[in-house]
Amino acid sequence: MAVETTAPVDDRRWLLARLDGKYTPYLIIAPFFLVFGVFGLYPLLYTAWVSLHDWQLIDGDQGFVGLDNYAALVADANFWNALGNTLSLFVLSTVPQLPAALGLAAVLDRGLRGRMFWRAGVLLPNVISVAAVALVFAQLYGRDFGIVNYLLGLVGVDPVDWHTETWASHLAISSMVMWRWTGYNALIYLAAMQSVPKDMYEAAVIDGASKWRTFWAITVPGIRPTILFTVITSTIGGMQLFVEPQLFDPGGTATGTGGSDRQFQTLVMYLYEKGFRLFDAGYSATIAWVLFLVVLVIAGINFSVTRRIASKG
Amino acid sequence: MSRTLVGRAAVAVVAALAVTGVAACGGGTSGVDGGKIKLSIGVFSDFGYDSLIKEYQAAHPDIEVEQRKVKMEQHHTQLATQLAGGRGAADIVAIEEGNVAQFRQSKDKFVNLADYGAKDLKSQWAAWKWNQGTADDGAFVLGLGTDMGSLALCYRRDLFEAAGLPVDREEVGKLWPTWQDYAATAQTFTDSTPNVKFVDTALNVYKAILDQTEEGYFAKDDSYIADKNTKVSDAFKLAAALGEKKQTGALAPFSQEWNVALKQASFATTTCPAWALALIKAGAGDEAAGKWDVAAAPGGGGNWGGSFLAVPKQGAHPKQSYELAKWLTAPEQQKRIFKETGNLPSEPAAYQDPEVTATVNEFFNKAPVGQIFGNSAESLQPTYRGTKDSKVTPVFSNALARVEQGKQSTSDAFTQALKEAQDVAK
Numbered sequence: 187m188a189v190e191t192t193a194p195v196d197d198r199r200w201l202l203a204r205l206d207g208k209y210t211p212y213l214i215i216a217p218f219f220l221v222f223g224v225f226g227l228y229p230l231l232y233t234a235w236v237s238l239h240d241w242q243l244i245d246g247d248q249g250f251v252g253l254d255n256y257a258a259l260v261a262d263a264n265f266w267n268a269l270g271n272t273l274s275l276f277v278l279s280t281v282p283q284l285p286a287a288l289g290l291a292a293v294l295d296r297g298l299r300g301r302m303f304w305r306a307g308v309l310l311p312n313v314i315s316v317a318a319v320a321l322v323f324a325q326l327y328g329r330d331f332g333i334v335n336y337l338l339g340l341v342g343v344d345p346v347d348w349h350t351e352t353w354a355s356h357l358a359i360s361s362m363v364m365w366r367w368t369g370y371n372a373l374i375y376l377a378a379m380q381s382v383p384k385d386m387y388e389a390a391v392i393d394g395a396s397k398w399r400t401f402w403a404i405t406v407p408g409i410r411p412t413i414l415f416t417v418i419t420s421t422i423g424g425m426q427l428f429v430e431p432q433l434f435d436p437g438g439t440a441t442g443t444g445g446s447d448r449q450f451q452t453l454v455m456y457l458y459e460k461g462f463r464l465f466d467a468g469y470s471a472t473i474a475w476v477l478f479l480v481v482l483v484i485a486g487i488n489f490s491v492t493r494r495i496a497s498k499g
Numbered sequence: 500m501s502r503t504l505v506g507r508a509a510v511a512v513v514a515a516l517a518v519t520g521v522a523a524c525g526g527g528t529s530g531v532d533g534g535k536i537k538l539s540i541g542v543f544s545d546f547g548y549d550s551l552i553k554e555y556q557a558a559h560p561d562i563e564v565e566q567r568k569v570k571m572e573q574h575h576t577q578l579a580t581q582l583a584g585g586r587g588a589a590d591i592v593a594i595e596e597g598n599v600a601q602f603r604q605s606k607d608k609f610v611n612l613a614d615y616g617a618k619d620l621k622s623q624w625a626a627w628k629w630n631q632g633t634a635d636d637g638a639f640v641l642g643l644g645t646d647m648g649s650l651a652l653c654y655r656r657d658l659f660e661a662a663g664l665p666v667d668r669e670e671v672g673k674l675w676p677t678w679q680d681y682a683a684t685a686q687t688f689t690d691s692t693p694n695v696k697f698v699d700t701a702l703n704v705y706k707a708i709l710d711q712t713e714e715g716y717f718a719k720d721d722s723y724i725a726d727k728n729t730k731v732s733d734a735f736k737l738a739a740a741l742g743e744k745k746q747t748g749a750l751a752p753f754s755q756e757w758n759v760a761l762k763q764a765s766f767a768t769t770t771c772p773a774w775a776l777a778l779i780k781a782g783a784g785d786e787a788a789g790k791w792d793v794a795a796a797p798g799g800g801g802n803w804g805g806s807f808l809a810v811p812k813q814g815a816h817p818k819q820s821y822e823l824a825k826w827l828t829a830p831e832q833q834k835r836i837f838k839e840t841g842n843l844p845s846e847p848a849a850y851q852d853p854e855v856t857a858t859v860n861e862f863f864n865k866a867p868v869g870q871i872f873g874n875s876a877e878s879l880q881p882t883y884r885g886t887k888d889s890k891v892t893p894v895f896s897n898a899l900a901r902v903e904q905g906k907q908s909t910s911d912a913f914t915q916a917l918k919e920a921q922d923v924a925k
């Protein structure tokens with residue numbers, strides 16, 4: 187894009203260069219928006235359209251019903267139950283997860299022996315297929331022959347029915363989510379920490395600041411945008427939690443209710459049950475749209491809260 | 500047919516993709532290529548078609564057949580989305596018995612096989628099997644029957660012996676002519692060996708009892724009757740009582756924990772359709788060889804599972820598809836499939852064949868499975884499945900599970916189930 191300044195300026199060339207500078211960036215980002223339009227925006231709008239109809243999965247449109255699906259959803263106890271479960275699982279898995287990731291990243295940021303090994307290691311749980319993780323966790327949390335219950339038995343605790351009790355199932359599923367995502371977030375924090383200017387740490391050391399104080403006064407504010415980013419992505423992921431609880435359900439997708447009492451059915455599981463087992467696509471689309479709005483609201487709250495906390499430090 | 504945990508895992512992952520809209524359509528591959536007609540057939544688990552397809556291609560040089568195998572739950576969900584999208588379905592699709600009523604509701608998406616002469620084949624099948632695959636009082640032929648599940652009761656000989664019960668399969672069968680007798684046997688068993696569960700799950704007992712009644716959740720005119728049908732409440736109470744007395748393992752059928760429990764020999768009986776033998780063998784492992792045996796089921800006969808081959812309308816070659824489905828479901832082929840995979844034929848000419856009736860299963864203490872399952876299917880009065888049966892069933896399964904898990908009393912669970920079933924059945 188270099189414009190020749192030494193040679194006499196050729197009008198046409200000048201014009202081309204101007205156009206180039208003006209429009210090329212748009213051309214370069216255009217494919218993303220094109221793909222987003224086809225695979226993101228169009229389904230989003232189409233889902234909204236479907237949600238305004240009595241729409242059966244196989245037989246299609248059965249007539250326009252306006253906001254009836256939304257009215258039914260608001261009065262649907264199963265929906266509120268699923269929303270409650272989703273929030274509970276989100277809080278149980280994300281709130282301990284991000285501080286743990288931050289701590290892990292801080293440790294990895296030090297000069298450890300075999301640094302590469304540890305850094306690759308924390309990502310490992312995320313690389314392993316989620317199906318395999320679910321198999322292992324189902325084994326760990328088995329009621330009769332599970333290892334967790336065996337260990338609890340050693341300290342005199344009665345066996346817990348991990349799939350049946352509401353809190354037990356939430357804890358078990360959250361542990362699966364944490365196992366998969368803590369390392370991933372730690373690596374993102376680590377990458378951000380390494381771009382914090384080293385001279386700031388040196389200045390802090392000269393001022394006699396403790397490690398703890400340095401961490402809170404320099405590291406955390408230094409990676410604030412990254413923390414905001416992980417909070418947002420974790421919120422979106424947490425609110426759309428599906429695979430872990432679905433695989434944790436011994437009934438599988440055949441029932442799809444997240445336990446006999448819907449004790450760990452998340453919003454997306456409910457969406458799947460309605461749309462793909464009960465074939466009520468209209469209602470399913472309604473859940474999808476309400477979920478979208480819920481994610482927007484919660485992500486917005488988290489964004490403002492995190493920004494305030496991070497700027498205090 | 501077989502439902503394994505890995506399969507479930509795959510289902511959930513694919514389901515996740517489907518939710519995000521990635522797996523929306525598979526894209527049809529059928530067509531004419533170089534003069535050859537390409538047919539696709541979509542099945543789940545093992546239908547035993549591999550060698551048969553090769554043979555069919557050799558006999559019909561103008562036809563090329565592609566087989567697609569998917570896990571069961573995923574198969575039916577995928578088929579539903581393909582029918583909805585109007586493309587992507589295989590030329591011939593397998594539909595399992597528990598799902599066929601649901602697809603009968605959308606029969607306009609399928610070819611009426613009667614248009615190609617399917618009605619002439621009617622006498623090949625056990626009457627109930629033929630009827631399950633038809634709609635509009637037999638005018639619309641949706642699918643041709645493949646295998647059937649039939650029903651028997653599998654029991655562990657060593658655990659029966661320890662409880663002082665007979666171990667010979669004939670005598671064991673005589674212990675329980677009815678399900679009440681079965682419940683009484685459970686009591687005898689628990690009294691002498693309280694630490695072993697008599698049955699894996701109340702769910703399958705309930706399902707087996709209900710499947711022996713002519714009408715279950717729905718009357719034959721497809722109206723919802725679960726709230727007034729005493730057969731439903733009786734079956735529920737009998738199965739729930741086993742759960743309340745802690746005589747069941749409260750296990751999700753065919754789940755990972757169910758497999759572990761099999762391995763640990765922590766339950767003594769389980770309802771077993773023909774296809775479940777392979778699952779029990781896989782779960783219990785080789786060291787349990789000869790310890791399991793097969794007896795007649797209480798209540799006289801039964802059927803659980805088995806499938807049909809249907810032809811979706813969206814395919815390009817309905818005639819050729821029908822011909823292939825007809826050939827694959829003919830008695831000679833069903834017999835060969837039985838020998839290869841153990842899938843039980845649904846046609847008298849095949850299941851009464853001496854070769855089939857003489858078949859014994861080594862793992863199950865040399866039980867004459869061909870004979871046991873054949874007899875059971877013979878005396879069968881199958882239950883009518885309403886178009887919304889597959890929606891109502893999980894509601895009652897969950898209710899029973901809550902009783903087994905000690906979360907609810909039998910009457911509370913049943914009341915809640917009726918209320919929920921009313922909602923999904925409307």
